[in-house]
């Protein structure tokens with residue numbers, strides 16, 4: 001029924017618009033069309049004209065409709081959601097922290113999205129290179145991935161002995177901490193300890 | 201059987217094991233679940249760092265830890281351990297990796313062999329929680345940034361000492377002024 005009404009409205013609008021258009025272009029109303037007077041039609045007795053909507057109601061069966069009013073709880077829950085489960089209102093978030101490294105905000109007890117993205121991109125590249133290099137042979141050695149020009153800078157002589165070295169063709173990104181693969185103490189130093197004097 | 205013998209039978213893991221397993225959505229039933237877990241355990245040994253659904257990652261973690269700890273305890277000459285490794289690892293070159301690379305790496309570890317992090321969520325999308333599972337000692341850049349606020353770092357030690365000296369000076373000043381007041 002709704003569709004029918006909408007159609008009629010559109011039809012009516014079209015007619016009126018057409019008249020307005022004609023008026024605008026031609027400067028007068030559209031020319032009267034020719035019509036034929038048919039004797040058969042004029043002789044017919046006029047019956048009470050049922051509108052389309054009325055006919056529709058007469059023929060059809062009424063479908064089920066709500067019988068009872070919904071409870072206030074149900075209406076409110078539909079409107080606002082449930083506070084524990086799915087709350088529809090906007091609430092301020094209190095679990096956001098600022099990353100100490102990059103300054104982006106991240107959710108508490110989660111990884112920082114910005115830092116993690118950098119690490120993830122690097123990791124996928126490493127993984128692709130390693131997979132390509134190792135292939136299907138049995139893996140019997142630890143793998144070290146080195147950037148360009150890093151091979152000569154090993155912290156201790158023989159640091160990478162017994163490890164399989166895979167070299168990348170680019171240099172280390174600036175965010176990657178340079179001390180990550182180096183030991184803090186390199187062997188025992190030969191220097192004799194000097195106690196500080198004249199303290200306090 | 202007493203308690204001591206039980207602890208000899210099963211290796212004690214250094215991660216928290218939930219009393220009940222986590223449900224994985226699996227149309228193929230229990231066998232499908234095992235296949236799924238086998239795939240991820242295999243991938244973990246292969247790639248050493250994975251991003252997974254949280255439940256799947258948590259389940260996988262237990263199986264991977266158990267496998268490594270059995271390998272450390274019994275070595276590669278133990279038949280049941282080898283069978284278990286053969287079942288859980290589908291790409292057979294990784295069995296070599298388990299016994300020849302991972303066992304020496306984790307032999308002296310006092311902590312767990314894997315790490316599980318919560319991956320960031322994209323706000324405001326409502327998504328299943330993701331997580332990052334990795335083997336420790338992997339060749340990739342570290343996931344957590346190095347901390348700059350440790351107490352034993354040299355700049356922090358120096359700042360602490362400076363604070364102490366400043367405070368001592370202030371206390372001296374205060375005591376002096378109090379004494380002067382009393383004298384007056």
Ligand SMILES: [Zn+2]
Nearest residue numbers: 099102112115
């Ligand atoms: Zn960050």
